[in-house]
Amino acid sequence: xxxxxxxxxxxxxxxxxxxxxxxxxxxxxxxxxxxxxxxxxxxxxxxxxxxxxxxxxxxxxxxxxxxxxxxxxxxxxxxxxxxxxxxxxxxxxxxxxxxxxxxxxxxxxxxxxxxxxxxxxxxxxxxxxxxxxxxxxxxxxxxxxxxxxxxxxxx
Amino acid sequence: xxxxxxxxxxxxxxxxxxxxxxxxxxxxxxxxxxxxxxxxxxxxxxxxxxxxxxxxxxxxxxxxxxxxxxxxxxxxxxxxxxxxxxxxxxxxxxxxxxxxxxxxxx
Numbered sequence: 702x703x704x705x706x707x708x709x710x711x712x713x714x715x716x717x718x719x720x721x722x723x724x725x726x727x728x729x730x731x732x733x734x735x736x737x738x739x740x741x742x743x744x745x746x747x748x749x750x751x752x753x754x755x756x757x758x759x760x761x762x763x764x765x766x767x768x769x770x771x772x773x774x775x776x777x778x779x780x781x782x783x784x785x786x787x788x789x790x791x792x793x794x795x796x797x798x799x800x801x802x803x804x805x806x807x808x809x810x811x812x813x814x815x816x817x818x819x820x821x822x823x824x825x826x827x828x829x830x831x832x833x834x835x836x837x838x839x840x841x842x843x844x845x846x847x848x849x850x851x852x853x854x855x856x
Numbered sequence: 857x858x859x860x861x862x863x864x865x866x867x868x869x870x871x872x873x874x875x876x877x878x879x880x881x882x883x884x885x886x887x888x889x890x891x892x893x894x895x896x897x898x899x900x901x902x903x904x905x906x907x908x909x910x911x912x913x914x915x916x917x918x919x920x921x922x923x924x925x926x927x928x929x930x931x932x933x934x935x936x937x938x939x940x941x942x943x944x945x946x947x948x949x950x951x952x953x954x955x956x957x958x959x960x961x962x
Contacts, residue, residue, distance in 0.1 A: 738901050743918040779922045798920060802886070806920035814912035815905075816871060820928030824884070824920050 742805045748832070751797050751805040757834045760841035763788065768833050768846040774825065777850040782831060783820035790838040791817035799845075800829035826853045863956035865931070865940045872934035872958045874905065876927040876942050884919040900925060903944045907931045936960040 742754030752758055769783040784794050794817065795808040801824075809819045817835075825831075828849045835842045859879035865872045878900065885897025897919060905913040905927075913929050931940065941955040 738916055743916075781926075783928065801920055803918055803920060806918050808916045810914035810916075812910075812912045812914070814907050814910055814932055816930035816932055818928075818930050819913070819915075820926070822922040822926045824882075824922050 739805070739808060742808070743803060745805060746803060748797065748799045748804050751803075752832075752834070754805070755795055755808070755834055755836075755841070757795075757836070757841040757843065760834060760843040763835070763842035763844055766833050766835050766842060766844040768831060768844060769820075770831065770846060770848055772847075773849040773851065775851045777825045777827070777853045779822050780825050780848060780850070781820070781822050782848075783818070784833040784835075786817040786833075786835045786837065786842075788817070788835055788837040788842055791835055792838075793836045794819055795832075795834040795836075796821070796823065797832040797834060798823060798825050798829050799832065800827050801825060825850050858950060858952045861942060861944075861952065861954040863940065863942060863954055865934075865938075865956055865958040867934060867936055867958055867961050870933055870935075872907075872931040872938065872940065874929050874931055874940055876903075876905075878903075878925045878927070878944055878952075880923070880925060880944070880946065882919060882921055882923045882925060898946065898948060900944045900946045903927060903942065905929060905931075906939075906941045906943075907934065908938050909941075931958075934958050 742751055745751040765787040767785045774780040791811055793810045796806045797804045798806055806823045811817050830845045830847050832845045862877040865874045880900050883895045883898040887895050889895050899919040900917055903915040912931050936958055938958040943953040945951045
């Protein structure tokens with residue numbers, strides 16, 4: 702665990718080499734076969750950039766989005782997060798962990814045949830706000846929830 | 857070769873509750889192995905869920921999704937015996953598809 706922690710601290714401490722290494726790895730292998738993958742968003746290192754890549758810079762806060770997650774997660778490697786959107790015509794749901802090295806964790810495109818609900822498990826490096834970004838009928842809505850992390854899960 | 861996913865789809869009314877557990881290391885590219893060398897980034901980038909051949913969910917993931925990823929969703933208008941298939945693709949281009957049928961509530 703210490704090993705992971707050290708690597709993580711190095712990363713967040715601004716030693717950009719690791720980040721660059723990770724990013725170039727993605728560049729080399731990611732692009733050729735998956736045009737639709739939001740490379741810009743997933744490589745963003747700041748919340749604002751991640752939001753921008755989603756097109757959600759003018760998103761409106763909404764009470765119709767529910768994030769189901771623990772207030773305190775003991776293990777940052779496995780943080781269960783479920784998002785339910787009660788907004789009609791929900792097209793996509795994104796999960797953004799603000800203080801992760803790469804904040805954007807996932808985007809789920811919801812087709813007509815599925816409920817606007819997704820559940821997954823994400824890694825979180827430290828206590829942070831988690832944002833759920835919902836695109837519905839061309840507009841963007843957000844809500845957030847703070848999740849406290851006891852042991853970081855960047856490894 | 858990748859290991860099979862564990863899939864379960866259970867009918868609740870006319871909605872199928874689908875739970876998917878994939879087997880994947882989901883390496884972030886920042887972790888070091890016992891020799892102190894960085895383990896290369898290796899993670900599932902996209903997941904597609906089909907209901908009777910029609911796409912109902914398309915996910916794009918980063919390396920922030922936990923190891924052995926879990927995905928839960930609900931498929932509307934499902935009936936017992938409907939086919940749910942799941943395909944993932946990782947950043948090395950590996951793919952895997954598994955299929956299950958919607959089970960009636962027990």
